Amino acid sequence: MSRKTWRLRRSQVAGLVLASMMVGALLGPPVASSHVTDNIKHLGNHIWEKVIKRKVFTRTQSDGRFAAKSHNHDARYVAQDTCLDGGVSRPVDRPGPGQLVITEIMPDTNVLNEAQAEWFELFAGDAMDLNGLQIGRAVGSMDVGPPLMTLASANCIEVPASSYVLFARSADSLANGGLPAVDHVFSFAFTNTDPTTLFLSSEGTVLDRVKLGSPTPGSSQQLAGGFGTPSASVNDDAAEWCDSESAYHTDNYGTPRATNDGCP
Ligand SMILES: [Ca+2]
Numbered sequence: 001m002s003r004k005t006w007r008l009r010r011s012q013v014a015g016l017v018l019a020s021m022m023v024g025a026l027l028g029p030p031v032a033s034s035h036v037t038d039n040i041k042h043l044g045n046h047i048w049e050k051v052i053k054r055k056v057f058t059r060t061q062s063d064g065r066f067a068a069k070s071h072n073h074d075a076r077y078v079a080q081d082t083c084l085d086g087g088v089s090r091p092v093d094r095p096g097p098g099q100l101v102i103t104e105i106m107p108d109t110n111v112l113n114e115a116q117a118e119w120f121e122l123f124a125g126d127a128m129d130l131n132g133l134q135i136g137r138a139v140g141s142m143d144v145g146p147p148l149m150t151l152a153s154a155n156c157i158e159v160p161a162s163s164y165v166l167f168a169r170s171a172d173s174l175a176n177g178g179l180p181a182v183d184h185v186f187s188f189a190f191t192n193t194d195p196t197t198l199f200l201s202s203e204g205t206v207l208d209r210v211k212l213g214s215p216t217p218g219s220s221q222q223l224a225g226g227f228g229t230p231s232a233s234v235n236d237d238a239a240e241w242c243d244s245e246s247a248y249h250t251d252n253y254g255t256p257r258a259t260n261d262g263c264p
Pocket residue numbers: 107108109114118189190191192
């Protein structure tokens with residue numbers, strides 16, 4: 001075998017290894033933890049963000065408008081700088097860390113089809129726009145993985161101060177267990193046996209994240225209510241969470257889009 005042929009084959013092998021790493025990154029997070037794994041995760045994040053970027057622009061184009069490019073020059077993150085408020089363009093009023101808090105998650109419903117009935121709730125302490133908000137989940141770790149959804153619209157996705165935002169797998173109250181008005185539909189799933197994790201980020205900045213134990217069937221996991229404004233740092237402590245005891249459905253407990261119960 002000539003030296004030239006060996007070089008060619010070695011580069012082909014390298015190409016195959018890279019391709020398999022990219023496929024692995026797209027299929028899901030690797031189990032082992034190592035430097036190589038970190039590189040694969042980084043590559044996976046990069047690909048996801050490229051995919052999301054395309055989606056954001058596609059959505060905006062279908063509305064006949066283009067999202068402005070971010071001042072953040074990190075190409076991995078997409079940001080929409082302006083949105084339409086009553087038809088008038090203005091800067092997006094993004095939340096900062098602590099302004100948007102994860103308050104309740106229903107990963108494991110009784111009776112209902114979970115692919116339509118899972119939900120989670122956020123609390124907005126201040127008025128804000130949710131344009132560009134990214135949400136994701138990482139099983140078994142507080143690590144922030146690739147975002148699983150990004151909120152995008154040509155119009156400002158406004159949220160008033162001191163209000164709850166409800167995300168559910170379906171907006172159909174006949175399918176989702178009779179939830180109150182759903183603000184946003186999500187398509188990823190919560191497992192019922194692993195720890196429940198969720199994070200929120202905007203322009204690459206983590207706004208909030210939680211890691212809880214595995215859920216009790218039929219009960220939401222809720223941040224203890226009754227102690228003033230929900231806090232994105234207090235909710236880091238799993239001891240501040242408990243199962244809801246308020247029924248919103250004949251076989252399911254939680255307080256979707258409403259103040260949480262106190263914990264015993
Ligand atoms: Ca589930």
